[in-house]
Amino acid sequence: MRMLWFMLALLLPALAHAEDRxxxxxNWTDYIDPYAVARFERETGIKVRYDVYxxxxxxxxxxxxxxxxxxxxxxTSEPTFSxxxxxxxxxxxxxxxxxxxxxxxxxxxxxxxxxxxxxAHGAIYLWGTIGLGVNTARLQTLAPAAPLDSWDLLFKPxxxxxxxxxxxxxxxxxxxxxxxxxxxxGRNPDSxxxxxxxxxxxxxxxxxxxIRDFASAGALEAMATGESCLAFTxxxxxxxxxxxxxxxxxxxxxxxxxxxxxxxVWFDMLAIPSDAPHANEAHEFIxxxxxxxxMAGITNQVRYPNAIPTAAPYVLPEIAADPGVYPSAEARGxxxxxxxxxxxxxxxxxxxxxxxxxxxx
Amino acid sequence: MHVAVRRAALLLPAWAWLLAFVAAPxxxxxVIGLATPADAVPPYRMGLSIASLRALADTFYLRxxxxxxxxxxxxxxLCLLIGTPMAMAIARSRRRQFLLLLVVFPFWSGMLxxxxxxxxxxxxxxxxNAILLRLHLIKAPIPLLHSDSAMLLGLVTCYLPFxxxxxxxxxAAIGTHYAEAAADLGAPPWRVFRRITFPxxxxxxxxxxxxxxxxxxxxxxxxxxxxAPASPMLGRVxxxxxxxxxxxxxxxxxAVALLIxxxxxxxxxxxxDAGAQVGGL
Numbered sequence: 001m002r003m004l005w006f007m008l009a010l011l012l013p014a015l016a017h018a019e020d021r022x023x024x025x026x027n028w029t030d031y032i033d034p035y036a037v038a039r040f041e042r043e044t045g046i047k048v049r050y051d052v053y054x055x056x057x058x059x060x061x062x063x064x065x066x067x068x069x070x071x072x073x074x075x076t077s078e079p080t081f082s083x084x085x086x087x088x089x090x091x092x093x094x095x096x097x098x099x100x101x102x103x104x105x106x107x108x109x110x111x112x113x114x115x116x117x118x119x120a121h122g123a124i125y126l127w128g129t130i131g132l133g134v135n136t137a138r139l140q141t142l143a144p145a146a147p148l149d150s151w152d153l154l155f156k157p158x159x160x161x162x163x164x165x166x167x168x169x170x171x172x173x174x175x176x177x178x179x180x181x182x183x184x185x186g187r188n189p190d191s192x193x194x195x196x197x198x199x200x201x202x203x204x205x206x207x208x209x210x211i212r213d214f215a216s217a218g219a220l221e222a223m224a225t226g227e228s229c230l231a232f233t234x235x236x237x238x239x240x241x242x243x244x245x246x247x248x249x250x251x252x253x254x255x256x257x258x259x260x261x262x263x264x265v266w267f268d269m270l271a272i273p274s275d276a277p278h279a280n281e282a283h284e285f286i287x288x289x290x291x292x293x294x295m296a297g298i299t300n301q302v303r304y305p306n307a308i309p310t311a312a313p314y315v316l317p318e319i320a321a322d323p324g325v326y327p328s329a330e331a332r333g334x335x336x337x338x339x340x341x342x343x344x345x346x347x348x349x350x351x352x353x354x355x356x357x358x359x360x361x
Numbered sequence: 362m363h364v365a366v367r368r369a370a371l372l373l374p375a376w377a378w379l380l381a382f383v384a385a386p387x388x389x390x391x392v393i394g395l396a397t398p399a400d401a402v403p404p405y406r407m408g409l410s411i412a413s414l415r416a417l418a419d420t421f422y423l424r425x426x427x428x429x430x431x432x433x434x435x436x437x438x439l440c441l442l443i444g445t446p447m448a449m450a451i452a453r454s455r456r457r458q459f460l461l462l463l464v465v466f467p468f469w470s471g472m473l474x475x476x477x478x479x480x481x482x483x484x485x486x487x488x489x490n491a492i493l494l495r496l497h498l499i500k501a502p503i504p505l506l507h508s509d510s511a512m513l514l515g516l517v518t519c520y521l522p523f524x525x526x527x528x529x530x531x532x533a534a535i536g537t538h539y540a541e542a543a544a545d546l547g548a549p550p551w552r553v554f555r556r557i558t559f560p561x562x563x564x565x566x567x568x569x570x571x572x573x574x575x576x577x578x579x580x581x582x583x584x585x586x587x588x589a590p591a592s593p594m595l596g597r598v599x600x601x602x603x604x605x606x607x608x609x610x611x612x613x614x615x616a617v618a619l620l621i622x623x624x625x626x627x628x629x630x631x632x633x634d635a636g637a638q639v640g641g642l
Contacts, residue, residue, distance in 0.1 A: 357590045
């Protein structure tokens with residue numbers, strides 16, 4: 001009997017400890033496979049408190065204020081992830097505790113180094129490009145000769161004018177649009193040169209009269225409901241819109257295009273805040289997510305590609321074969337990443353963006 | 362002396378509230394406003410820099426400020442035009458309690474929810490366009506959302522109760538005797554309103570206008586969700602400065618500037634109110 005009590009006494013702290021094991025995850029809305037979270041809780045006994053945001057501003061505001069209480073966050077490479085790295089808001093990851101991180105595509109991880117030199121603070125969760133969401137059927141009735149695979153469709157006034165009646169949606173994000181226009185104009189996407197910025201402004205103002213809407217949370221909904229037929233958007237948003245429109249019986253004419261002149265590629269990074277209360281559990285969670293079959297389940301759910309090549313066999317064939325999700329090697333050659341620009345340039349860009357939105361030069 | 366002590370004791374919670382939730386955050390904003398932006402957590406370095414203060418003279422900010430004040434003025438004027446007859450009708454109605462309940466009824470749902478409802482009504486495939494199409498008044502959906510009119514519609518519907526409530530309370534307190542006396546002495550209805558009812562109700566009008574004008578000047582959510590892409594409102598500029606430019610000191614200074622600018626007319630209104638109390642009823 002005494003032995004039993006003794007054993008119970010030994011067990012109690014262990015039980016209490018097991019109960020304490022939690023990880024506070026803060027991720028984008030609709031951006032995970034719910035089954036993955038349930039499986040992680042079952043296999044590790046760690047409770048996941050899952051919270052979501054719908055804009056990088058929300059995430060960045062909380063993390064920069066400090067003591068957010070989150071253990072795992074998923075900031076986008078630019079501007080948020082790189083800003084958080086520079087501010088010291090993220091802790092260096094323990095590679096030893098992330099054996100599955102060895103499966104990350106080295107070429108993709110190398111591209112993230114423009115935001116995080118040495119890849120010390122993050123592992124790629126999902127990635128994608130910024131391009132055009134196109135309703136091919138409506139575009140072809142309005143402008144049969146329009147180049148569907150080119151930025152000209154949006155940035156050349158003669159095409160934009162023709163497409164105005166069916167609705168053009170611009171992404172309300174200077175950080176995403178300005179580098180793309182710079183790249184389209186053959187300039188350095190990270191340029192802070194006043195002349196380059198003026199050229200961007202001229203290009204954008206020329207198409208301003210034909211833009212119907214500025215969407216801050218992506219153009220997904222406007223495309224799915226048919227309010228917009230051409231949208232500057234994230235790859236996954238356009239692909240999800242296409243899936244939703246098909247479900248609603250509105251036809252499968254929606255397509256995502258990473259234009260041939262080159263598209264900006266972005267990465268959503270798994271990272272741990274430097275003041276995370278449960279850093280150990282956070283590492284376990286990230287390592288679990290990076291397992292090939294878990295990662296594939298997430299891609300199947302949200303239709304963004306992951307960076308684990310060995311996950312490929314578990315990805316649904318129709319998603320693996322979609323060039324919008326998994327671009328060809330040729331298209332990938334034209335992708336570019338951006339770097340952080342100095343604060344003063346950020347302000348100049350923001351001012352230019354406000355003038356563009358207001359439509360006055 | 363005894364009375365003074367008791368009054369001070371009664372006012373203590375109010376002062377504590379103001380100190381904790383107005384003065385302290387305001388002081389914090391001033392401290393952040395004088396810091397310099399930096400790559401750190403939190404993203405500024407303490408100091409006494411007036412760079413952000415000096416940047417206030419930037420025409421970009423002045424234009425946004427003017428836009429905010431203009432919008433607040435238009436919304437206040439619309440509330441005055443729509444709300445005054447409503448308040449008078451309610452104050453004189455026999456079903457006053459019921460009508461007042463209807464005025465505050467929207468508060469049962471969240472403000473954000475009501476704004477999202479407007480989005481649903483005004484969008485291309487929304488209720489308004491569906492009705493217009495069904496009545497064959499239009500051939501294709503017309504863009505209603507994301508315009509200045511949509512923004513004004515949202516602001517007025519949201520803030521109208523704040524105008525009606527204090528004015529109605531004032532009108533009910535005045536009663537109808539003065540108006541009846543004036544009418545008995547031969548004044549036509551319009552003159553009764555202009556010379557008797559409206560001047561007596563003025564403190565209620567000012568209170569209602571303040572409750573509309575001040576929050577609308579700093580409004581962010583409604584212009585963002587219903588307004589045109591570039592409706593120049595200071596609330597929006599503060600948001601952009603804080604989140605997109607990551608410049609907390611500049612955003613803090615802008616917020617303080619707006620606060621001070623709005624305090625001035627509030628103080629002036631308080632004095633007007635006090636004067637009316639003495640000279641009025």
